[in-house]
């Protein structure tokens with residue numbers, strides 16, 4: 338199965354070696370440029386977008402928005418906050434317009450955004466970034482899909498805003514962000530035998546489906562990936578688990594994921610882990626060196642995210658079997674029980690090595706099938722293989 342990616346120069350290759358094993362290579366390109374114009378990205382070439390823009394009206398991004406458009410600074414100085422809000426969004430709108438151009442029909446865009454609360458001229462106000470972004474995506478022609486509320490509960494003492502225990506000037510906490518989901522055109526269709534097999538191999542576990550496809554995600558906004566701490570704290574990075582889930586939910590092996598506001602490169606790391614290609618745009622070139630410094634070390638740890646998925650699955654199987662009985666189906670790749678037929682062909686690719694083929698362009702190689710099957714996350718796979726598959730408890 339081969340997919341050449343034309344102007345994007347991304348080549349994801351799936352190959353079979355002389356032992357009959359499947360292998361995979363992916364490519365990850367970083368452009369330290371302005372994503373309001375992504376001229377290196379071909380129209381209709383992107384399978385999935387995952388991103389988190391700078392948040393309008395959150396103070397840490399005022400300066401950057403002012404650099405993108407000096408009217409922002411003017412509006413802020415004149416305390417004309419509704420104009421500042423709108424002017425900031427108009428800069429983001431240019432990126433959203435580019436997304437519509439570069440995305441394939443059926444591709445999804447996942448936009449992580451939080452609203453901003455700010456006191457202006459003694460008036461406390463919410464700036465509903467999520468609503469403004471949803472409005473422009475509709476105007477651009479995207480279909481709106483049910484969104485995810487990302488709850489980031491915190492113990493910070495300043496999370497309660499306003500007049501404390503005295504009515505009526507206190508405000509509810511702002512402990513959530515949004516993951517807005519949009520689709521360009523109709524649902525994606527998998528036509529050929531190879532495409533259908535690749536889709537089945539890219540499946541996720543039944544119990545993952547139950548958690549991931551919930552409209553409420555509840556994990557902390559702290560760092561869960563492993564790359565450079567200092568750059569992450571000044572970037573507003575999202576946790577690794579966020580793009581990793583979305584990539585597994587909405588794309589298949591060898592797809593190309595775009596992040597037009599890539600910051601520290603969390604989306605790229607998740608794409609590497611999940612066997613997808615990525616294209617990343619970031620205005621701040623200061624993120625290039627830290628990513629380059631860490632990726633050659635991090636690549637060896639990426640497989641642990643998939644091994645952790647297996648470990649959790651085997652725990653689920655153990656629990657299910659002790660409480661409810663045997664699972665009916667068996668995964669053909671690992672040999673462990675699974676809940677549904679759709680998980681029978683599910684497999685994983687483990688990242689093995691990375692090369693910088695040209696500046697800010699990385700190629701990843703993955704272990705071949707037999708090597709992946711030989712990995713044993715904490716010996717659990719061997720234990721689990723002793724489980725017998727039996728009849729579905731629902732039969």
Ligand SMILES: C[S@@+](CC[C@H](N)C(=O)[O-])C[C@H]1O[C@@H](n2cnc3c(N)ncnc32)[C@H](O)[C@@H]1O
Nearest residue numbers: 371372391573574575598599600601603619620
């Ligand atoms: C919220 S951060 C993204 C963090 C990222 N998700 C991560 O995990 O590190 C937004 C990023 O967008 C970048 N940015 C802002 N405007 C941009 C533009 N027009 N083109 C490219 N990058 C931009 C900022 O420099 C910042 O790093």
